[in-house]
Amino acid sequence: MEENKRLVKVPTMAEMAANGEEPxxxxxxxxxGAFDDRYKRVxxxxxxxxxxxxxxYAVLGTEESCTGDPAKRAGxxxxxxxxxxxxIEVLNAYNVKKIVTACPHCxxxxxxxxxxxxxxxxxxxxxxxxxxxxxxxxxxxxxxxxFKGKRITFHDSCYLGRANDxxxxxxxxxxxxxxxLVEMKRSRANGxxxxxxxxxxxxxxxxxxxxxxxxxTEEALATLGAGNGVIATACPFCMVMMNDGVKNKEQEENVxxxxxxxxxxxxxxxxx
Amino acid sequence: xxxxIENIIFLIVAALGIxxxxxxxxxxxxxxxxxxxxEIAGNPSERxxxxxxxxxxxxxxxxxxxxxxxxLFVYVGFLVIxxxxxxxxxxxxxxTHRILGFAGILYSGLMFINEILAALVxxxxxxxxxxxNVTKVPRLAAGVEMRAWPKLDANIILITEIxxxxxxxxxxxxxxxxxxxxxxxxxxxxxxxSLFVNILGSDPDNLYVIGRVxxxxxxxxxxxxxxxxxxxxxxxxxxAFPNVYYSKLLPKGKFTTNPAxxxxxxxxxxxxxxxxxxxxxxxxxxxxxxFGAKDVEDxxxxxxxDSYTCTECGRxxxxxxxxxxxxxxxxxxxxxxxxxxxxxxxxSPAIFRPNHYKEMGVERVETTEEKTLLRGYITPEELWACTxxxxxxxxxxxxxxxxxxxxxxxxxxxxxESAAPASLNAMFTNIENNGAxxxxxxxxxxxxxxxxxxxxxx
Numbered sequence: 001m002e003e004n005k006r007l008v009k010v011p012t013m014a015e016m017a018a019n020g021e022e023p024x025x026x027x028x029x030x031x032x033g034a035f036d037d038r039y040k041r042v043x044x045x046x047x048x049x050x051x052x053x054x055x056x057y058a059v060l061g062t063e064e065s066c067t068g069d070p071a072k073r074a075g076x077x078x079x080x081x082x083x084x085x086x087x088i089e090v091l092n093a094y095n096v097k098k099i100v101t102a103c104p105h106c107x108x109x110x111x112x113x114x115x116x117x118x119x120x121x122x123x124x125x126x127x128x129x130x131x132x133x134x135x136x137x138x139x140x141x142x143x144x145x146x147f148k149g150k151r152i153t154f155h156d157s158c159y160l161g162r163a164n165d166x167x168x169x170x171x172x173x174x175x176x177x178x179x180x181l182v183e184m185k186r187s188r189a190n191g192x193x194x195x196x197x198x199x200x201x202x203x204x205x206x207x208x209x210x211x212x213x214x215x216x217t218e219e220a221l222a223t224l225g226a227g228n229g230v231i232a233t234a235c236p237f238c239m240v241m242m243n244d245g246v247k248n249k250e251q252e253e254n255v256x257x258x259x260x261x262x263x264x265x266x267x268x269x270x271x272x
Numbered sequence: 273x274x275x276x277i278e279n280i281i282f283l284i285v286a287a288l289g290i291x292x293x294x295x296x297x298x299x300x301x302x303x304x305x306x307x308x309x310x311e312i313a314g315n316p317s318e319r320x321x322x323x324x325x326x327x328x329x330x331x332x333x334x335x336x337x338x339x340x341x342x343x344l345f346v347y348v349g350f351l352v353i354x355x356x357x358x359x360x361x362x363x364x365x366x367x368t369h370r371i372l373g374f375a376g377i378l379y380s381g382l383m384f385i386n387e388i389l390a391a392l393v394x395x396x397x398x399x400x401x402x403x404x405n406v407t408k409v410p411r412l413a414a415g416v417e418m419r420a421w422p423k424l425d426a427n428i429i430l431i432t433e434i435x436x437x438x439x440x441x442x443x444x445x446x447x448x449x450x451x452x453x454x455x456x457x458x459x460x461x462x463x464x465x466s467l468f469v470n471i472l473g474s475d476p477d478n479l480y481v482i483g484r485v486x487x488x489x490x491x492x493x494x495x496x497x498x499x500x501x502x503x504x505x506x507x508x509x510x511x512a513f514p515n516v517y518y519s520k521l522l523p524k525g526k527f528t529t530n531p532a533x534x535x536x537x538x539x540x541x542x543x544x545x546x547x548x549x550x551x552x553x554x555x556x557x558x559x560x561x562x563f564g565a566k567d568v569e570d571x572x573x574x575x576x577x578d579s580y581t582c583t584e585c586g587r588x589x590x591x592x593x594x595x596x597x598x599x600x601x602x603x604x605x606x607x608x609x610x611x612x613x614x615x616x617x618x619x620s621p622a623i624f625r626p627n628h629y630k631e632m633g634v635e636r637v638e639t640t641e642e643k644t645l646l647r648g649y650i651t652p653e654e655l656w657a658c659t660x661x662x663x664x665x666x667x668x669x670x671x672x673x674x675x676x677x678x679x680x681x682x683x684x685x686x687x688x689e690s691a692a693p694a695s696l697n698a699m700f701t702n703i704e705n706n707g708a709x710x711x712x713x714x715x716x717x718x719x720x721x722x723x724x725x726x727x728x729x730x
Contacts, residue, residue, distance in 0.1 A: 004727055035717070077533050078536075192663070203699075206599045207600075210597040214597075
């Protein structure tokens with residue numbers, strides 16, 4: 001089927017600027033999206049969707065740098081502001097107006113904390129972006145695609161949910177799959193953290209009885225019940241934590257962890 | 273209207289009670305103002321709305337039905353029964369008897385509702401005592417911070433409320449029976465008291481004494497209760513309103529940005545940058561500001577007010593992912609420690625000083641003898657367990673921002689002491705050197721885009 005697919009050349013802001021062009025939206029990839037092997041697949045899936053619907057987008061490529069979120073949550077306000085001010089300089093130089101990102105931490109930081117430092121952009125999370133594409137009919141998913149009827153439970157990311165009150169967008173996206181959506185007892189505003197926020201991702205947990213991701217995975221597995229199922233996430237850290245949890249419970253044969261963008265790309269037949 | 277010796281005694285007692293309360297409130301105000309200045313202004317209509325919903329309307333209580341309904345009985349009971357208390361005050365001053373009785377059907381309705389509510393308050397308080405002491409609901413009974421004073425405090429309040437309600441009934445029953453014996457009509461309707469109208473006997477002298485004792489007991493009880501509030505978690509009945517009004521309207525994910533640091537970095541990046549003149553105190557010396565918080569004066573007045581609003585319900589701790597999985601962190605303890613430290617450092621508004629749980633020995637929490645909030649009360653281990661998930665903030669029925677205090681203490685550890693865990697220091701170094709929290713080369717940042725295909729459209 002080689003002849004049915006084309007190689008994607010992901011456009012960068014530098015190239016666009018050189019050609020005197022401006023993208024409709026900047027895709028902020030984030031460190032996990034650029035370096036984490038598992039989350040790179042989410043980045044690629046999201047780009048496939050962008051290519052599929054024909055949106056004029058660009059990335060910063062090697063000009064992107066950490067937003068400073070983990071430094072800030074760990075208490076290192078100095079390093080955070082260093083990162084933020086440098087990033088804002090780059091973004092403002094390219095006259096960026098609209099940013100989409102698949103990372104709730106990047107989303108929260110750029111949207112809520114960059115304005116105080118001179119970075120004012122329209123920032124949207126990829127869950128909202130996908131929701132809009134579906135609502136506009138630009139992503140259709142004929143007949144629900146391969147996840148039709150499959151049991152899926154959505155794990156709320158703290159920095160998307162409580163931090164920014166986005167609960168429905170990822171669920172609306174999943175609804176397009178015509179799957180069997182089941183909610184965990186602790187969901188939406190009452191959702192339980194995966195355990196990675198607040199820079200916990202980068203340190204060993206403090207002494208306790210259990211790891212937070214195990215507590216959450218147990219809840220997800222109990223919700224999915226016996227047999228196959230999918231834990232859907234919308235955050236790179238949640239994905240790592242839930243994946244580790246599923247492995248710890250030796251359920252990787254039965255339960256997969258997918259980002260909502262991957263589910264859409266697969267259902268739409270973009271990632272074959 | 274007869275002004276006798278009883279009225280004069282009443283006036284003296286009431287003046288003393290109110291005076292003492294004002295004296296305590298001034299001390300509390302002084303304590304809260306130890307905190308850093310922070311302007312919280314704007315959006316008055318949104319703030320009023322929020323206060324009506326969350327404080328007045330108890331919106332966030334209803335995340336848990338049973339305690340919400342029981343609490344509603346006590347809360348509405350408190351509000352409505354206070355109208356009768358007002359009458360008691362007026363009667364006390366002017367020697368009148370049920371002065372509001374002229375309102376006829378309205379008064380009857382009010383007294384009717386009052387009696388029903390008073391009965392419900394008794395039921396609710398008994399159930400609350402049951403939950404605390406018999407079934408021992410974990411969030412109310414467990415945790416190092418819930419020993420000593422906080423535990424006793426909760427029981428004192430509940431028992432006092434029950435006793436006050438009984439005093440009210442004694443007052444109404446004796447009044448009712450006396451009227452019956454005299455064959456006169458009494459203003460008001462008393463559905464509960466009339467069931468027990470004969471319980472106090474039918475000796476008019478006795479009934480008169482019981483009525484007066486019930487009256488005095490109720491009024492002195494209320495004045496005492498009012499003065500007990502500042503030493504108690506029950507202070508939330510007052511503080512909930514300003515605390516919700518001044519709560520954060522911004523997205524919960526937005527943490528504060530320190531402008532002093534921004535100026536420092538801008539000056540570093542651009543030598544020609546002119547930072548604004550530093551703040552000076554009354555003598556013209558520059559104000560040295562700590563980065564982050566080590567002690568209570570490094571927190572804002574709002575964060576200190578939070579701690580006076582806390583009712584120690586433990587909803588925050590019961591939803592905290594760190595606490596659920598056995599870590600040391602308890603957001604409630606952070607707030608309670610702030611209050612204890614504030615009163616140690618500032619003024620003790622209480623007539624007596626409540627004993628701190630620390631005096632009973634602390635199991636795993638390894639505090640030091642340092643006279644600061646950090647380490648003296650709150651340990652780095654607690655702070656480093658936080659995932660900043662905002663579950664505590666979301667759960668708080670009176671909009672306390674536990675997370676902001678945790679973050680300010682963390683900032684002090686990192687910015688002033690460089691005391692972050694080693695793995696976080698490694699993460700900082702990676703961000704500085706590679707622009708990513710992991711040790712990857714920045715030149716590899718765009719490698720994900722290689723060999724990426726999409727189906728071609730014909």
